[in-house]
Amino acid sequence: MRFAAPLTELQNKNLIDAIDALLPQTQCTRCAYPACRPYAEAVAQGEIPINRCEPGGQEVIDKIAQLLKQPPLPLFHPHRPIQVAHIREEDCIGCARCLPACPVDAILGARRWMHTVITEDCTGCDLCLASCPVDCIEMLPPSDQWVLPDPALSRARYQVHLWRQEMRRSKRVHDQNRAERRAAMIAKARAAMQARKSKTA
Numbered sequence: 068m069r070f071a072a073p074l075t076e077l078q079n080k081n082l083i084d085a086i087d088a089l090l091p092q093t094q095c096t097r098c099a100y101p102a103c104r105p106y107a108e109a110v111a112q113g114e115i116p117i118n119r120c121e122p123g124g125q126e127v128i129d130k131i132a133q134l135l136k137q138p139p140l141p142l143f144h145p146h147r148p149i150q151v152a153h154i155r156e157e158d159c160i161g162c163a164r165c166l167p168a169c170p171v172d173a174i175l176g177a178r179r180w181m182h183t184v185i186t187e188d189c190t191g192c193d194l195c196l197a198s199c200p201v202d203c204i205e206m207l208p209p210s211d212q213w214v215l216p217d218p219a220l221s222r223a224r225y226q227v228h229l230w231r232q233e234m235r236r237s238k239r240v241h242d243q244n245r246a247e248r249r250a251a252m253i254a255k256a257r258a259a260m261q262a263r264k265s266k267t268a
């Protein structure tokens with residue numbers, strides 16, 4: 068079902084860029100898309116209404132409506148007050164599972180070491196909560212000095228996060244291929260040895 072009929076000339080990269088530039092870049096997935104950019108693409112294609120970005124609130128809806136020359140809509144989800152992640156460090160077991168869960172790499176730590184949130188980089192997306200096996204991450208109201216990270220910075224951090232994940236995946240595939248090649252070579256050498264033994268027996 069299409070919710071809007073954007074003009075053909077608007078269905079291009081420039082439009083997607085323009086919509087994406089209005090989004091807060093928390094990459095929180097609350098719009099039911101895996102990140103801000105796919106939501107911007109869907110809005111540009113008229114596949115989803117313009118009112119699904121809950122962190123952006125009415126302000127972002129109004130800006131998208133203005134850009135697309137559409138009437139603004141009320142926010143689809145109830146707006147939640149912003150909270151930021153906090154790790155109860157005394158309970159952290161250093162499993163590192165929260166590191167890949169954070170789309171903007173706002174968690175600092177290494178396996179078997181205590182982890183902590185870099186509050187000024189946290190966008191409050193709460194995607195790290197579900198990753199923690201001991202529930203030591205909680206969302207708390209930020210201090211009065213805290214401000215939402217600059218969207219351009221959050222976008223850049225997300226792109227680095229994706230790149231790093233891809234590097235890890237490639238390394239895993241590379242290591243697995245190398246292990247398989249090694250196992251095949253060993254099996255071949257064993258088979259050759261066995262064949263030689265059988266001949267001399």
Ligand code: SF4
Pocket residue numbers: 090091092093094095096097098099100101102103104106107119120121122123
């Ligand atoms: S910030 Fe808005 S557009 Fe981006 S992922 Fe969250 S809900 Fe979707």
Ligand code: SF4
Pocket residue numbers: 151152168169170171172173174184188189190191192193194195196
């Ligand atoms: S620390 Fe948690 S809440 Fe903050 S940006 Fe990362 S995943 Fe989102």
Ligand code: SF4
Pocket residue numbers: 154158159160161162163164165166176182198199200201202203204
């Ligand atoms: S997932 Fe939880 S326990 Fe594991 S490192 Fe992160 S905060 Fe610590």
